[in-house]
Each structure stands twice: as C-alpha cells, then as structure tokens.
Amino acid sequence: MNWTDWWVWMAAGVALAILEVILPGAIFLGFAVGAFMVGLLFLLGIPLGGVYTTFLVFAVISALAWFVLRRYLGVRKGQVKFFDKDIND
Numbered sequence: 001m002n003w004t005d006w007w008v009w010m011a012a013g014v015a016l017a018i019l020e021v022i023l024p025g026a027i028f029l030g031f032a033v034g035a036f037m038v039g040l041l042f043l044l045g046i047p048l049g050g051v052y053t054t055f056l057v058f059a060v061i062s063a064l065a066w067f068v069l070r071r072y073l074g075v076r077k078g079q080v081k082f083f084d085k086d087i088n089d
Contacts, residue, residue, distance in 0.1 A: 003051050007037030009058075026073050030066025037061045 001008055011013060013035035020028040038058045048054045 003054055004042060004048075006039045006042035009035050009042060014038060024060075026069055027066075030069055031062045033065035033069070034058050034062030 013032045016028045016032035048057050
C-alpha cells in the first residue's frame with residue numbers, strides 16, 4: 001500500500017462514507033469527499049508531492065467540503081429546534 005495510489009484514497013473515501021451512514025451527523029462526509037478528491041487527483045496523474053503534502057491537500061479539501069456541506073445540510077439561519085415532549089414524561 002502506497003499513499004500515492006489512487007485506489008487507496010478511493011477505498012478510504014468509501015470507508016468514510018460508510019462510517020457516515022453508520023454515525024450520522026455530516027462529519028465524516030467532508031472527509032469522504034476529501035479522500036475521493038485526492039484519489040481523483042492521483043487518478044488524473046496530478047502529482048501532489050510527498051506524503052505530507054498529500055495529507056495537507058486532503059485536509060484542506062476536507063475542510064472546504066465540510067464547510068460547504070455544513071452550509072447546505074446544516075441548520076438554516078433562524079431555524080430553531082423545538083421539543084414538545086420530554087424524555088422523562
């Protein structure tokens with residue numbers, strides 16, 4: 001296994017997407033998008049440098065994806081959650 005192989009990043013993206021389904025909350029989805037994008041960059045033959053640079057690109061893409069997904073999937077501005085029933089009732 002080499003961190004510059006495209007299939008490693010695609011497999012990590014699938015694993016993170018499955019983890020998002022198991023543990024919902026739109027947290028792992030940004031990391032999955034980051035892993036898929038890094039895998040796509042390697043598949044297209046774009047060199048990212050060494051391992052540290054690759055993980056830096058993964059982190060930046062994941063953070064951007066998380067912020068974008070949070071904007072569109074998160075709680076809307078002015079939206080408030082109301083609970084009509086208490087768990088102890």
